[in-house]
Amino acid sequence: MAFLYICNYTLLKMIKPEPSEHPPYYTYYINLVKEKNGIEALDHQIIEMQQFIGMVPVDMEDFSYADGKWTIKEVLGHICDVERILGYRALCIARGELKALPGFDENQYVASANFNKRSLYDLAHEFSIVRESNITMFKSFDQLTLSKMGLANNSKMSVRAILFMIAGHEKHHINIIKERYLKLEY
Numbered sequence: 001m002a003f004l005y006i007c008n009y010t011l012l013k014m015i016k017p018e019p020s021e022h023p024p025y026y027t028y029y030i031n032l033v034k035e036k037n038g039i040e041a042l043d044h045q046i047i048e049m050q051q052f053i054g055m056v057p058v059d060m061e062d063f064s065y066a067d068g069k070w071t072i073k074e075v076l077g078h079i080c081d082v083e084r085i086l087g088y089r090a091l092c093i094a095r096g097e098l099k100a101l102p103g104f105d106e107n108q109y110v111a112s113a114n115f116n117k118r119s120l121y122d123l124a125h126e127f128s129i130v131r132e133s134n135i136t137m138f139k140s141f142d143q144l145t146l147s148k149m150g151l152a153n154n155s156k157m158s159v160r161a162i163l164f165m166i167a168g169h170e171k172h173h174i175n176i177i178k179e180r181y182l183k184l185e186y
Contacts, residue, residue, distance in 0.1 A: 014038040014138070014146065014163065021149070022161035029168030030161070032175075038160070041167040042135050046128050052174060053124040056182070061120045065180045070110055072181055075173050076123040077115030078106060080130055082169055087134040090162040093150030094141055103153035138163050 014037050016030060035041040056072060064071045070078065089101050115123065138159075146160040157165075178184040 014160065016164055017158055017161040021147075021158035022165070023155035023157060026157065026161055026165050026168075029172055030164045032168040032171040033164050035167075038163040038167060039135060039138055042131060042138070042163070045167060045170050046131050049124055049127055049131075049170070049174070052177075053120055056120060056177075060181065062116055063181060071116055072177055073115045073118065073120055073123060074110050074113075075177055076120065076127065077113050077118075078110050079170050079173050080123065080126050081109050081113070082106070083127065083130045083134060083166060086162050086166045086169070087130070087137065089150070089152045089157075090134075090159050091137060093148050093152070093157070093162070094145045094159050096148070097150060099151075100154070101150065101152035134166065 016033070016036065016038070019027065022030070033041045035044065053076075061073055062071045064074075085104060092101055141159060146163070147158055149156055149158050151157075
């Protein structure tokens with residue numbers, strides 16, 4: 001019963017980070033998250049992603065809206081990559097890592113991944129698995145851990161800011177797919 005109380009208390013405290021907890025470029029992504037509780041945002045996106053993927057016509061899965069732009073499969077694969085990388089950063093900072101964590105070249109990662117050889121369903125399934133893992137990790141953090149600051153990609157950030165960045169990053173790319181690939185209003 002005590003564990004449940006602690007987890008519920010922590011969930012209540014998973015509020016949006018202050019601007020001092022993240023680099024300025026995180027602000028755009030964090031502001032895309034409408035939920036006040038970061039865990040709830042992450043959790044809602046699992047179901048929303050499954051529903052969204054079901055809307056994508058099969059003939060659009062390998063579609064790119066312009067030369068040099070990623071396909072829908074590549075965008076979803078990129079979301080999975082970033083989910084893993086940001087989750088790793090959160091874990092490192094939560095555990096007290098003092099070394100600066102490296103950045104990464106998202107275009108190089110996508111080019112090396114062969115996402116177009118996979119099914120969209122498989123990529124959505126991977127997203128769900130990685131997301132569930134990150135939710136479990138974030139739920140285990142107390143307030144002190146969520147407020148820990150670290151250095152990643154040459155920027156200071158808190159564990160809490162990373163939580164909201166993960167949710168905002170997914171939202172950003174789904175909005176792009178809706179607007180530029182599927183021509184949907186969101």
